[in-house]
Amino acid sequence: MIFLAIRYLIERKRQTLLTFLGVFLGTMAYVAVSGFFLGFHVFIVEQLVNNAAQIHIQARKDYLSAHQLDQAFYENSYRHVFWYFPPSGNLGYLEVQDPQSWYERLARDPRVEAYSPLLTTAALFSLSKISVSAVLIGCNPIQQQKVTSIADYVVDGHFRDLAVGGNRVILGDELMKRLGVGINQTVRVSVGTGNASPFKVVGRYYTGNRFADSQAYAAINDVQRLNGTPNQVNEIGVRLKDYRQAAAIATNWSRIAPERTESWDQQNANILSVFRIQDALRFSMIATVVIVAGFGIYNVLNMTVNQKRQDIAILRSMGYDTFDVVMLFFSQGLILGVLGGACGLFAGYFFCRYLQTIPFMPAAPGNPQGYLHISLDSAIYIQAALVALISSSLASILPARAAGRLTPIDIIRAGG
Template sequence: MAGIALGVAALIVVLSVMNGFQKELRSRILGVTSHIEVVGMDGALMDWQRVAAQALKVPQVLAAAPYVQGQVMLNGLNREAGEGPVMPGSGVRGAIIRGIDPQTENTVADFNTHMKYGALDSLQPGAYRIVLGSDLARALGVVVGDRVTVIAPEGVVTPAGVIPRIKSFEVSGVFEFGMYEYDSGLALIDLKDAQVLFRLGQTVTGVRLKVDDPFNAPQIARSIAPVLDEPAYLIDWSRKHANFFRAVQIEKRMMFLILFLIVAVAAFNIVSTLVMAVTDKRGDIAILRTLGASRGSIAMIFMVQGALIGLIGLGLGVAGGVALALNIETVVPAIERLFGIHFLSREVYFISDLPSDLQWDDVMTISITAFVLTLLATLYPSLRAARVQPAEALRHE
């Protein structure tokens, strides 16, 4: 019973954690990235207003926002002594810089709810302000009100050679999504400032779209393609981050198979326990047979015994597993504080907390599978008990 309870509880908890990782990863990714991106063939979209208007004609598309994106180097400027605390950091980092229109960006992404300091609306054309991820700001050693130097790869040709474009920006906000990939490598500036920085004129990199059903984004992207006049690539979020979700799904299946072996070992213990019971009760079985008990009734006795072991263990495992899965976000931090450890480092893992998403379909699948395995484990001992010959068993009694 203890073995079955442990195996069932472990399966429920682990699958709930894997579901939680998948859900949390999806929600955090969709908070930063768009459901669908319309990107120009050569990295530049000429008439983005027309592209956005055509995409919005598709009923499933809810909002559209232009963006400019490129890779830059950021250098945190040192403050003079007495002007505030200096945060630790090397001062120089590579990052993805995204030029956005704050008003339309809020319709396709969820930056406002993840702003730690400042506001996204502080980005204004010509003000040259920048919003940084929390880990990026920490690495640069800057806070709100400080300045950073942005070094773009698009250079200026001079008699002395090609000189990179350099522009100073004021830090006006810090966001934190809880995903190290974005918190340490993404910066936001105003769309007009990005067009000036990357010398794009009135063109943009692409248009970000929000749809009513993110899980149907690939089909919606295929329906948008015919309505666009300008040639462009359509990339949905599931393609951009497919490796993450494939990895989580494969790991979930493999963990189910591996942990299912615990239940299999517990079922083998039921076999050994019932075989020993049959050996110990051979005389009693023989007496029952002489009193008129059929082979089927003898087999049913041991099948009921094995089924009761399985049901009690299964009940304890489901109760314990569900209770732990529903409270894992409280239990794990308590264990971390007790032992002074941290299971998921932000620098290593995309998600630093241990999430849980209990799905009753998984609980039902685990329960049915474990119970069927328990019933199968009772077949051999029950058939062995039914084959006991009364004369042989009572010969030495």
């Protein structure tokens, strides 16, 4: 039966080739597009997960609404209060209220891999007559290396050098350029209260993100002393053993303390919404593969059935039953689907390998050549193979069933 199916396909070389190319190109395109989209997805998620804390425990910032104080000022007639200039301001806190209880809670939680207290403040960096405002982040250097991947981006010096203390600072590449400062030089840092303090530049980091590279890191004790707020922290960064649980854990923690607790995906919901659009494009690719391959196979088999009516009559007269005739034409579509899909998978894989050698993105420490991030996940190839196989099978059913219903007497009556 397989021999007859192959012979019928060979007899119609042009139609068979066009159908094969439809399945081949559709499968190859699905592999390449899915690899690109998923590679970009994985790259962005890795950046969001590793470059910052996976859960941020921050001092709560609630803002006054226009009528929030009406009842407090006008107890009996607060429903009829209208403000020319409504109350405004911040009802929150400047710091985490009880950081020690958070440290104990995080240390006991088996889901937590590491945590680091932070004190983030606006600062003015001065060198000679040059002054630049930037964000100064005070952290526990040893713990911060476990929570984020900032240490991997240090290109001069070592991030752990901050742990020595003594007013040391690591500047972002952009901030160093704006100040014109070099390694082992001293800058004066002021937070607006008190006198400026000298800080020795012991390192430089470069992430490729201009905003991130305009910040600076120092030991939290030095920043607390500079800020005049000993033992104060305004954020605790947390890294989990499974980052996918971050949203559920953050929501649960937000119910047990006054601090604002957000996960990495909650803070980047707008960015992650782009991936839903990518998924829609991928699914449209699946639909395209199914339609192109299905119509091609259906047309080829339908024409073959009409042109091979006499052969069907002869086969039925020789003793071939309905199932044999159905399998004869069904196997033709299956052969096209399997061969086209298999060749498309191999071509898609090597095309993805080629895309990985294209310098398309800006150079960064984690990707110095700026190559494209292409996913080679086995799930992509399994999905592509299933799409090719299912589309060819579905498109083969109707012509095969039509061929199986033909009997010798019906063919003779129809003039076959």
